[in-house]
Amino acid sequence: MSTMPAERPGAAAPVLSMRGVSKHFGAVAALTDIDLDVYAGEVVALVGDNGAGKSTLVKILSGVHPQDAGTVNFDGRDVNIQSPVDALNLGIATVFQDLALCDNLSVVDNLFLGRELGPWRLNEGEMEVQSWELLRQLSAKIPSVRIAVASLSGGQRQTVAIARSLLGSPKLIILDEPTAALGVAQTAEVLNLVERLRENGLAVIMISHNMQDVQAVSDRVAVLRLGRNNGTFRMKDVSTDDLIAAITGAAVNVVTQRAAQAGTAGTLGKAGVPPVRPPEAAAAAEEGSVQ
Numbered sequence: 294m295s296t297m298p299a300e301r302p303g304a305a306a307p308v309l310s311m312r313g314v315s316k317h318f319g320a321v322a323a324l325t326d327i328d329l330d331v332y333a334g335e336v337v338a339l340v341g342d343n344g345a346g347k348s349t350l351v352k353i354l355s356g357v358h359p360q361d362a363g364t365v366n367f368d369g370r371d372v373n374i375q376s377p378v379d380a381l382n383l384g385i386a387t388v389f390q391d392l393a394l395c396d397n398l399s400v401v402d403n404l405f406l407g408r409e410l411g412p413w414r415l416n417e418g419e420m421e422v423q424s425w426e427l428l429r430q431l432s433a434k435i436p437s438v439r440i441a442v443a444s445l446s447g448g449q450r451q452t453v454a455i456a457r458s459l460l461g462s463p464k465l466i467i468l469d470e471p472t473a474a475l476g477v478a479q480t481a482e483v484l485n486l487v488e489r490l491r492e493n494g495l496a497v498i499m500i501s502h503n504m505q506d507v508q509a510v511s512d513r514v515a516v517l518r519l520g521r522n523n524g525t526f527r528m529k530d531v532s533t534d535d536l537i538a539a540i541t542g543a544a545v546n547v548v549t550q551r552a553a554q555a556g557t558a559g560t561l562g563k564a565g566v567p568p569v570r571p572p573e574a575a576a577a578a579e580e581g582s583v584q
């Protein structure tokens with residue numbers, strides 16, 4: 294397995310640089326000695342099996358949990374993110390899986406919830422204009438900003454949640470499984486949106502269990518395994534087999550075997566492991582595992 298250096302030679306300093314970050318929950322070591330760099334204008338996929346530590350890392354960056362050890366450098370200075378407000382003030386926006394939208398409110402009301410314009414009253418017209426401008430920048434396909442979010446598709450809801458996170462002008466946006474539970478067309482819509490974020494110069498961290506999505510949109514991929522770094526790869530240089538091996542610790546498994554037979558790329562299931570795992574294939578994978 295080839296592991297590429299985390300650095301991008303010749304590039305400017307990373308927007309985010311984590312060094313030696315660790316986090317325990319009681320006796321559970323959720324993260325141990327994690328390093329991660331993310332640059333402006335790049336998408337870094339954060340992948341790993343269930344329990345690998347992805348959510349914990351994101352929660353440290355979004356101010357939900359403090360780390361026990363290590364440093365987080367953001368935009369050139371060491372930072373201490375103690376709350377979600379700290380994270381937002383620094384310019385770190387996170388779109389969690391639940392999206393935190395109010396179904397009964399319109400798109401524009403969701404976008405501006407808690408930060409309505411106008412000193413004494415809502416400036417409805419201005420908010421609507423800004424909503425359209427934001428959605429236009431993202432090439433988003435939302436039929437109207439006045440319709441209730443409940444009537445939107447999953448992809449459109451994800452779009453609204455991402456657009457809302459952009460209102461604070463973040464430098465880093467973290468997307469927690471943005472395509473989970475979306476159909477093919479909606480997934481493509483959201484991946485297009487991720488492309489727009491990169492084009493707009495944002496640093497993007499995308500958690501995903503779907504290797505096709507990761508390969509479609511990421512510049513680099515950082516693998517966590519059992520709470521530790523297990524390789525950072527440039528997407529154009531890494532094979533699906535290498536990624537699966539880094540995620541599962543097994544160089545041989547049913548996905549790589551099928552891909553070899555069919556000459557096609559493999560896709561991981563929700564858990565980051567093959568969705569179908571017959572007993573004989575599982576046994577073969579265990580034999581080939583590297584711990």
Ligand SMILES: Nc1ncnc2c1ncn2[C@@H]1O[C@H](COP(=O)(O)OP(=O)(O)OP(=O)(O)O)[C@@H](O)[C@H]1O
Pocket residue numbers: 318321322323341342343344345346347348349350
């Ligand atoms: N609040 C908590 N209290 C105790 N243990 C926790 C807590 N949060 C996470 N853990 C543990 O830390 C480890 C890492 O969990 P984490 O949720 O970060 O993994 P993950 O990669 O996001 O997994 P998944 O893909 O299933 O969401 C796991 O062993 C988990 O049980």
